[in-house]
Amino acid sequence: MKKILVLVTLFLLPISIYLFFATGVNNFGILPVLVNNVAEIQNFKTSSGAKLQLKDKITVLGFFGKEPLETKAYTYNLAHKIYKKNNAFKEFQFVILLPEGTENSAKILKSKISEIAPTESWKFGFGTSQDIETVFKSLKSGYQLDSRDASPYVFIIDKEQNLRGRNDDEDVQDGLVYGYNSADIGDINNRMSDDVKVVLAEYRKALKKNNRDSKIKPKE
Template sequence: MKFISKKRIVLFLLFIFPLLFYLVLSSGINNFAKLPIVTKNITDIALIDSSKKVQFKNNISVVCFLGDDISNIKGGVFNLNQKIYKPFYGFKNFQVIAIYPKDKEAEVQQLKKEVGAFTNMVKWKFVASSEEEIIALYESFNINESLHNLQATKAFIVDKEVNLRGRTDDKDQKDGLLFGYDMNSVAILKDKMKDDVKVLLAEYRLALKKNDADRQI
């Protein structure tokens, strides 16, 4: 009897336990609240980046549009840096992309210097482009708000599959749809955007665990 019991224990550890673990893991992944897609298949920034070094594909990106008046958006950029960039820049494939008109290079260099005074800028990506390309990229987000002087006061979340992520049940929006996060509001960045980036990171982390579990079975 002792031999049979030990044999059953060994069989359980080798075969049954991994199966049960996989089922629990799969259940957790399927029931996990994912960050909604609000616009599918937006334009990848790789199409307008002349350096050919920046892309949305396979990255978790926070995107902002600096526009013609860099001084006007500087406060929002500092907020974004403190509340979103610094907590997450250590995560693999995370990046913050700032898009600006080509003739604003000098102002953007100054901005980078100021933001970088107390920040590791390794995951900040600054992309210069033409007015037409900036507008075309923004319009692919399919948002019912226009750029003002190529500038948006909101930052956006783009996933690895180049979809725009946001909220479909936001209590502060009439239709519940939240496409972007006001960079001038520390509360929105801290209470909404930070939480949503966490959800997206967790979503990909759980998907990776599921893939690892699939390979082990």
């Protein structure tokens, strides 16, 4: 009898493993689009005067307000748990939108980030309060900016300027996750870390497919 049980277990184990991964692909293969056409950020510039854009980039977008040094805990959470792991991906960027006049504070924060990872893909963009509000409202997240143009929530924007998130999260009443609370290390380390991986994996897969297709020569 023991031999029969062992044989049955060995037979069922590969099937169980297959079903586990198949389920994972179905549930997490693509992160849902929650909002289309997030406002472009062409009105914002870096401290060096360079313009910024969401189009053709995978972006983590944040709003840290008029006193960004007070949000340094958010910055460190994101830098350690998300940015450090993914900044080598060519088309991935962090963009934190700040009001004009906060350039010195942003410089201090960027110096601290450089101790964690290279900062080429971490960008602070400066604009007016109206510009910041316009972009934030286009996310249609239901969250609000505070009186300092700040929010602890950060957002994943894909190359087509769509907001990505969850529509079936069991820990949220309506299942919808528009953004990730950068003040909550658990939210960043678990939910957001997983979702960024899913989006990057989606584009890596598409890139590999395009590279394979480009190598296939048509018949003459």
